[in-house]
Each structure stands twice: as structure tokens, then as C-alpha cells.
Amino acid sequence: MAPQKLYAGAKLRDIRGRLGITQKDFAAKLGVSLPYLNQMENNNRPVSTTVVLALAQEFGFDVTELGQGDSERLVSDMREALADPIFAEAAPQLADLRLTASNAPALARAFLTLHRAYSQTHERLASLDEALGREGAQLQPSPWEEVRDFFHYCDNYIDAVDRAAEHFAQLRTGESDIRQAAMGRLALSGITVRRAREAPLRAFDKERQELTLSSLAPPETQTFQLLVQVALLRQNQLLDATLDLARFHSDEARAIAKLGLANYFAGAAMMPYTAFLDAAQETRHDLELLAARFGASIEQVAHRLSTLQRPGAKGVPFFFVRVDQAGTITKRHSTTRLQFARFGGACPLWNVHRAFETPGRFLRQLAETPDGVRYISLAIDVSKTGGHFGAPRRRYAIALGCEVRHGAALVYADDLDFTRASAFEPIGISCRICERENCHQRSVPPLEKRLTIDPTRRDTLPYRLE
Template sequence: MATQKLYAGAKLRDLRTRMGLTQKDFAAKLGVSLPYLNQMENNNRPVSTTVVLALVQQFGFDVTELAQGDSERLVSDMREALADPVFADDAPPLADLRLTASNAPALARAFLELHRAYRQTHERLASLDEALGREGAQLRPSPWEEVRDFFHYCDNYIDAVDRAAENFATGALEHGDIRIGTMAGLERHGVTVRLSRTGPLRHFDAETKTLTLSALAAPSTQTFQMLLQVALLRQDQLLEATLDLARFQSEEARAIAKIGLANYFAGAALMPYTAFLTEAQEVRHDLELLATRFGASLEQVAHRLSTLQRPQARGIPFFFVRVDQAGTITKRHSATRLQFARFGGACPLWNVHRAFETPGRFLRQLAETPDGVRYISLARDVSKPGGHYGAPVRRYAIALGCEVAHAAQLVYADGQDLGQDSAFEPIGISCRICERTNCHQRSVPPLERRLTIAPHHRGTLPYEVN
């Protein structure tokens, strides 16, 4: 099998810029000619083995980052945006999209921002006159989407916050238990923790320094909420500095992101990076064992597994997603080549949708995407009771998976016939950018294919995809 060539021009330019080097100086340190470096930075030539070794020796660069850039997810996001009917037949070919994502990632992101603004304008057409009539009014990206993209393009790993959480956990565990240690840490700062059967999940009164938690919540949820409050009280400067670097376009987005970072801190403290990664490898990523060991919920464990992307200490590159009963994606992250639809639901052939039919059970699926990449996927419902009779139950399903190359490290792969082609079910991202021609669940035609309409013939679909 031919070795895949590595094109990483944007990464090389970024490293050179961060080091403050000219192309001439950078080429000299890498031991290549100036024209050769120029060709690599413009993706006219692949990165050679000699250059990879020089990057490690001269700069201590984590070479795995060269193959883990934003290129594939940018291509996926652009293809989905170009599936918008506004582009009709003017969508560029896939090769052009890949070239743009590799050579001009900033342009690709600008295009996505522009399309997002267009969508919001279109969706708010009924109130557009009012919006434009206000002095100084302007259309901005949805704060939720802006924050989602921030974590999405950070690979859902925030190094400074993760390490701060790990340091806090080390001190808290001196009390023998993260919950007890967290309560002790809050008390040292004059915060009183109390439980209440009424009221919200978490409420902090800054005047009296009282943190009130719902007594009806699960112990893992209570601990998580205490850790979240620790982040807001003790790590405020770190969170604000991280937000400054993100440069959000609105105060709403910044406020949402701050809560997101506090949640990130809580998860990273509840499941400290090094200890969690070691335990996950020892139990072969058994979610139930990890939940018991770290006093966390299954959803918290699955989400944490998808964040283990620390340089020089990476875990398995997982994808993680949570969907509601309508099929809408409410959380998503992928450290793999699998990307999720930015808008709408996930592929209906994916096992995450079947999890609602079998509550309390793990479902396993071997799946193959249209690009030929094969995955093992785990799905389960994660219903969240209201805590008392008559309270509404929030129902979700989560999916966690990775490429089959890592299957031996997962207990869930035991007994699966990984060598049988027929064992892998075909799945996609969204119908408009899925190239499968014979999918019985297709809802709309694929963007880049022509159709044949036969009035006197009807198969599974009312058209044939050419």
C-alpha cells in the first residue's frame, strides 16, 4: 500500500511565524533550500522525512500535529455550507475545497462566517426591518455557534485550563476524595456548601458566599457543579485570559464561552488528564468502570475521552456526539476524520438514534463513511430524571467512537468481526454532501451528482443518482 504524502504548508508557516524566523533562516535550520521550503509552505511539495526529523530536533515540534490540522473539518464544513440551495450548480469541486483548506485556511473560515451570517439573515427575514432600523444594529453570528466553533477548532482541548484543573485535583485528592477535597477548597475560601430540595441545580450567592446545590441531583452532578464553581471563583484570571485570545464578536458569546471553559475545568478536575488516561488504557476504555473509578456520569466520561489530545500524551482520537430525540446534535466533537453536520441532525443510519429504543444498553456498530474510513461506534441513552414524580425527564443519546485501527484498545470491540466487509454499515454526514447513490434513508439528493427522473419507473427513491 502506498504511503500517504503529508502536505502541511499552513502548519509550517504558522510555526515559522511563531518562531519569528524568515523563510531563509527557517530553511537553514531545517537543512533545505529556500525554494524547497517555499514549495512545502505552498503545498506544492509534501513534507519530507528529513524535514520532519529536523522539526523534532531543532524545535521539539510534536509532528503528530502536522497530520491533525483543521483541513479535513474545514473541507467538511465548506461542503455542507455549499449544499445550501443558494449556490445551486455553482459549487466548486472537492479538489478546490481541499486546496483552499490546506493553503488558505483563513479564507475558508471567512467563507464559513459569511455563510453563517447569510443563514441567520435568511432565518430572521421576518424581523429584518426592525433589526436594520435600530441605530448601530448589525447581524452577528449566533453566540452559541461562535462558541461551538471555538471549541471545535481547538480540538476540544484547552491546555492551560486542563493543566490548572489537574493541579487542583492533585491538591484536592490529598483529602482522599475529589468531592471532599473540593468542598474543603471552597470552605478555605469562605464558601459554604448546602443542599436544597427546591431551587435550581446550582446557585451561588456572592454576598453570603453560599453555594446551594440541588439535593435531587446525582452525586456526580453535584461534584461537577462544585468544581465548576471553583473554576469561576479561583480560575477567573485564567478563564478571562483564554477568552481574550479567542476574540469573540459579542459579549454574549464571551459569557457562554466562559461557562464552557468552567465546565471544561470541572470535567478535567473530576477526571485529571494523566490519571484518567492511564486508567482508560488499563481498562480498555470501559465507560462504566471509568465512571465508577472517577465518580462521574457516562456522558462526562465519554466527553472527557474525546478531549485527550495533549501534545506528547495523546489518547485515542475519539469522536463524541450527543443528540436529542428529534435527532438534533446538541454536543459534537471529533478528533478523528469523521465530521458532523453543522446544521440539523446526524445520519439516520447511525446507531446513536437507535439508543432511544434500548434504554440502559450499550449499542455497538461497525460503520464506514463514504470516504472509505471505518469506525467502531458505541451508543447509549443518557436520560436525566427530574428527581421527583412528575418532573420532566430530559432524554438524550450519546455516541463515542474511533477508527477501527484503535479497536484492539477498546473492550467494546471484543467479539466484533473487524475483518468482514459486510459487518460495516454505511453511514454519512448529511444527505446533501453524502455521495452514496443507493441509500434507502436519503432525504434529499446529493449536491454534486446529477439525477435521472424516470416517470414510469420508481425504485427506493423517486430518482436515480448518476
């Protein structure tokens, strides 16, 4: 198979803008002519090997970033938005979407913002009585969606917060583990910590300077919540500075994001970047061994693996997702080419849904998406008990996976046959943007296909795709 050509015009323009030099000077430093650079910046030519080497040697640029970025996820997000029936007669072709994502990413994001505003307005109008009685209704993204997009487009890696958490973990002199370190830092702030059976996972009384944790929560959850409180109290300036750069549209979004950054700090402190990356490579990403070594849960470890995107020290690019029993995605992130649906559930053919049937067991799956990319996916039930008899049980399953080209780095890939095409199950993203014509689990027709209805024939689907 011929190597895929690399088009990265938007990234080249961004690099030149950050350097603050003219196109002529940039071309000279890269060793190419001005017309050639202009063609690369406009995606009329692929980025040459000479330019890749010059970026690394002249500017110390991490060239792996050229092949990544927002293009794939922007294309996926636009296709999902264009699945809206309002675009049924005028949906652009996939090639046009890829050109837009590569050449005009700001325009693509503006389109997504506009469609989100339209969708929310449509939902409000569907319940007009409620909308009329609501004051201050505005056409803006919901706070939750805005924060989720913030982490999504940061590749779920926040460098300043990650490094601060790693520094905190390295400074725990005299304490045997990270929990004691967190307790010590809170004590320095004059805060006492107690545990109570009827308490929520974490409750901080500012007036009494008292932090209460649920005694029924697992040890790793208690440690995590201690570190969240450390972040909110002792890393407040760092969190606020990061939020200032994000420029959220509402106070609610900023508040949600601040808690998200505190959670990020907690996970990064429990599993500091360099030590965790080394351990992941040593154990070949064995989730159980990593959980035992770092005193974390399986879900915490899986989520942390999906954040190892530090420039110059990147881990295996993983996707990570958590779903509930209804198939709704409650957490999602991908540094791979696989992108998840922004709304609704995941593909029903994916093994994450079967994890509920076999609690406590790891399920492995070889899967292939419609674009021909092949993945190994690991799924497990991570349902959470209420801590006592009669308490409601929260049911979740998670999936962690990567492209099969990284299979040698995963213990879970051992004895799987990557050479047999029939070993790979066909999966998609969501039915409206999945092009598979013979899927027995399809719920709605794909966006870009016309239907033929034959009243004399009924197959798995009640229609045929032209």
C-alpha cells in the same frame, strides 16, 4: 495500500512564523534547499521524512500535529455551507475545497463566517416584522455558534485550563476525594454549601456567599457543579485570560464561553489528565470502570475521552456526540476525520439513534463513511430523570467512537470482525453532502449530483442520481 502523502504547507508556515526565522534559515535547519521548502510550504510537494525528523529533533515539535489540524473539518464545514441552494450552479469541486483548506485556511474561515452571516440575515428577513422591531440587529455569528466553533477548532483541548485542573486535583491534601477538595476550597473563600430539593442544579447567592445544589441531582452532577463554582471563583483570572485570547464578538459569547471553560475545568478536575489517560489505557477505555473509578457519569467520561489531546501525551482520537430524540446534535466534537453537520441532525443510519430503543445498553456499530474511513461507534441512552414522579425526563443519547485502526485499545472492539467488509454499515454526515447514491434513508439529494426523474419508474428514491 500506498501510504497517504502528507501536505502541511500551512502548518509549516505557521511553525516558521512562531519561530520568527526566515525561510532560508528554516530550510537550513531542516536540511533541505530553499526551493524545496518553498514548494512544501505551498503544498506543491508533500512533507518529506527528512523534514518530519528534523522538526522533531531540531525544534522538539510534536509531529503528529502535522497530520491533524483544521483541514478536514474546514472541508466538511465548507461542503455543508455550499449545500445551500444559493450555490447550486457554482459549487466548487471537492478537490478545490481541499486546496483552499490546506493553502488558505483563513480564507476558508472567512467564507464560513460570511455564509453564517448570510444565513442569519435570511432567517431574520423570513420573519421581517420581528426583525424590524428588534434593535441593534447585527450581522455576526450567534453567540452559541461562535463558542461552539471556538472549542471545535481548539480540538476541545484547552491546555492552560486542563493543567490548572490537574494541579488542583493533585493538591487535595487531607481530602479523600475531589468533592471534599472542592468543598474545602469554597470554605476557604467563605462560601457555605447547602442542598435543597426544589433548587436548580446550581445557584450561587453572591451577597449571602451561599451555594445551593439540587439534592435530587446525582452525586457526580453535584460534584461537577461544585467544581464549576470553584473554577468561576478561584480560577477567574485564568478563565478571563483565555477568553481575552479568543476575542469573541459579543459579551454574550464571552459569557457562554466562560461557563464552558468552567465546565471544562470541572471535568478535568474530576478526571485529571495523566491519571485519567493511564486509567483509560489500563481499562481499554471501559466507560463503566472509568465512571466508577473517578466518580463520574458515563457521559462525563465519554466527553473527557474526547479531550485527551495534550501535545506529547495524546490519547486515542475519539469523536463524541450527543443527540436528542429529534436527532438534533446538542454536543459534538471530533478529533478524528469524521466531522459532524454544523446544522440539523446526524445520519439516520448511525447507531446513536437506536440507543433510545434500548435504554441502559451499549450498542456497538462498525461503520464506513463515504471517504472509505472505517470506525467503531459505541452508543448508549443517557436520558436524565427529573428526580421525582411527574418530573419531565430529558431524553439524550451519546456516541463515542474512533477509527478501527485503534480498535485494539478498546474493550468494545473485542470479537468484532474488522476484516469482513459487509460488517461495516454505510453512514454519512448529512444528506446534502453525502455522495451515496443508493441510501434508502436519503431525505434530500446531494449537492454535487444532477437528478434524473423517470415518471414510469419508482424505486426507493423518486429520482436517480447521475
